[in-house]
Amino acid sequence: MQLSELHARSQHADRAFRVLAVVAATTVLVVLALITVTMSKRAWPVLEHMGLDFFTSSRWSAPEGIYGALPFIFGTLFTATIALALAVPVSLGVALFITQVAPPWLKKPMVYLLDLLAVVPSVVFGLWGVLVLSQHFGLGRSFLTAGIILAVMITPIITSLSREVIETTPQTDKEAALALGATRWEMIGASVLPHSKGGLVGAVMLGLGRALGETIAAALVIGSALGQITLDPYASGNSMPAVIANEFGESDGMHKSALIALAVTLFVITIIVNLVATAIVQRSMRRSRGT
Amino acid sequence: MTADDSHDDIPVQRAAPRIGHRGSGDPQVAIDTPVVFDLEDVAVYYGAFRAVRGVAMKVLKNQITALIGPSGCGKTTLLRAFNRMHDVIPGARVTGKLQYHGIDLYGPQVSATEVRRRIGMVFQKPNPFPKSIYDNVAFGPRVNGTKNKIELDAIVEKSLRAAALWDEVKDRLGSSALGMSGGQQQRLCIARTIAVEPEVVLMDEPCSALDPIATARIEELMRELKSRFTIVIVTHNMQQAARVSDRTAFFTAELDSANDRRTGILVEYDVTQKIFSNPSDERTENYITGRFG
Ligand SMILES: Nc1ncnc2c1ncn2[C@@H]1O[C@H](COP(=O)(O)OP(=O)(O)OP(=O)(O)O)[C@@H](O)[C@H]1O
Ligand SMILES: [Mg+2]
Numbered sequence: 001m002q003l004s005e006l007h008a009r010s011q012h013a014d015r016a017f018r019v020l021a022v023v024a025a026t027t028v029l030v031v032l033a034l035i036t037v038t039m040s041k042r043a044w045p046v047l048e049h050m051g052l053d054f055f056t057s058s059r060w061s062a063p064e065g066i067y068g069a070l071p072f073i074f075g076t077l078f079t080a081t082i083a084l085a086l087a088v089p090v091s092l093g094v095a096l097f098i099t100q101v102a103p104p105w106l107k108k109p110m111v112y113l114l115d116l117l118a119v120v121p122s123v124v125f126g127l128w129g130v131l132v133l134s135q136h137f138g139l140g141r142s143f144l145t146a147g148i149i150l151a152v153m154i155t156p157i158i159t160s161l162s163r164e165v166i167e168t169t170p171q172t173d174k175e176a177a178l179a180l181g182a183t184r185w186e187m188i189g190a191s192v193l194p195h196s197k198g199g200l201v202g203a204v205m206l207g208l209g210r211a212l213g214e215t216i217a218a219a220l221v222i223g224s225a226l227g228q229i230t231l232d233p234y235a236s237g238n239s240m241p242a243v244i245a246n247e248f249g250e251s252d253g254m255h256k257s258a259l260i261a262l263a264v265t266l267f268v269i270t271i272i273v274n275l276v277a278t279a280i281v282q283r284s285m286r287r288s289r290g291t
Numbered sequence: 292m293t294a295d296d297s298h299d300d301i302p303v304q305r306a307a308p309r310i311g312h313r314g315s316g317d318p319q320v321a322i323d324t325p326v327v328f329d330l331e332d333v334a335v336y337y338g339a340f341r342a343v344r345g346v347a348m349k350v351l352k353n354q355i356t357a358l359i360g361p362s363g364c365g366k367t368t369l370l371r372a373f374n375r376m377h378d379v380i381p382g383a384r385v386t387g388k389l390q391y392h393g394i395d396l397y398g399p400q401v402s403a404t405e406v407r408r409r410i411g412m413v414f415q416k417p418n419p420f421p422k423s424i425y426d427n428v429a430f431g432p433r434v435n436g437t438k439n440k441i442e443l444d445a446i447v448e449k450s451l452r453a454a455a456l457w458d459e460v461k462d463r464l465g466s467s468a469l470g471m472s473g474g475q476q477q478r479l480c481i482a483r484t485i486a487v488e489p490e491v492v493l494m495d496e497p498c499s500a501l502d503p504i505a506t507a508r509i510e511e512l513m514r515e516l517k518s519r520f521t522i523v524i525v526t527h528n529m530q531q532a533a534r535v536s537d538r539t540a541f542f543t544a545e546l547d548s549a550n551d552r553r554t555g556i557l558v559e560y561d562v563t564q565k566i567f568s569n570p571s572d573e574r575t576e577n578y579i580t581g582r583f584g
Pocket of ligand 1: 342362369
């Protein structure tokens, strides 16, 4: 009697939860679909007008009605690459230091500081880039300046997430290595990194996502409105979000459509980055589970 | 300073009269059996908490020494003191005399990594690295400087054979260790430990997660390994202690009147047969006959 009541109630809660989950998931999907549909519709005119040249040509001139987005796509990817190259080693190093080396009295304030840095508004970083990097250190407005700013911006996030992932390494896994006469670094290589690989890739990808989409900071320091394609880090260029932020206010017609097409491109790139990241994470998790 | 802080320094409580010393002046120790560990008045603290105190015992070479006693009496804690595993726990410290072949294990010149290379450890829960079977066994030799592939291959095979695992895994050395059964994983952990040719193997309830068949294999393994290694094993299974060990140390936890917490003490340490047939201490007898909670 009592047992069956209990049974019924738990089934009830179960069903309510399932409905809630389905509704939430559907809402997210619907919003995503809406964004995709409206954006693609608005982007369509310029794609019809330029064809594939939109992605492959490098001249962007609103007065002439020519929209080649390649320099901006390149600028986005180039600055994001610089940012990752700088941020990943630093983030990993700091996360490992905090979790494996730092004494408890140092650990707390460092974690606090990092979490604080992670929420500094990006415009602050951008202005700091202009004042300090561009002017004081004479880096000008360039891919490098933008890359450094982005690196500074994403380092706290990557560090913070990496730290959390690394801390989930079970003590027994670490002791397994230490008990074989491994030093601290050998233990990190054998236990900590394999255990946290998936999560670390995830942390880096989240940082990359933020670097790709960052608007304000990049717009302030990346340089010229006309982008250029060069691997010279001291050259100035432009990135997709920066162009959108700079030009959207005064745009209309085809120009506006071109900017929206840039946004869609950015959207697709971040989705691809995320899919790749998910695949990497799942593969490494499958491998360490041993199938 | 409050009265609470000072209790550790009161000498009267240190020198618990009849506790722990019974086994140390053991007449049954053959003159020529080398002593591997020599403990006198060893205590282990977690911060201010004294988990085990006043331990005096000698661990003899090529013997299996079993540590038994009720849960929480400090068996794991003492075992980890033997290879400086407490170094990695913030706040944990070991006091007293703990000598390894006459050398103070906690002396200023002694490196914990060197200690652990010579004194290996197998844990309660199998904890292979998320790597291939081969890499698990080769890890220890690699960090200790063996890079040569042919040499490594030989070590891996020899260790897996010694752990009675070779025939089961020789065709899948490259697959992940996490895909093995619990019993296989534990034997892999034993293979990994003996691959670095330690002198001592410490085992903390190595069979607690295993079925009777896997347990029997590991016990058989321990008897085989005895000729090459000195083994110290913590176990809750008294039949196991009686079956495999040469000497047995019985611990219990006593209320520390000074701070109201239970501290582990060594009650009796003797030849296993004597402990199980004719213990000298009433508490030991109560425990092995099951009259103790
Ligand atoms: N890392 C730690 N920090 C603080 N106290 C600890 C720690 N590890 C163990 N203790 C305490 O030390 C005492 C002895 O614990 P220990 O694990 O050595 O007991 P044990 O004899 O191995 O018990 P079991 O048979 O249950 O494994 C217990 O009171 C336990 O709570
Ligand atoms: Mg234990």
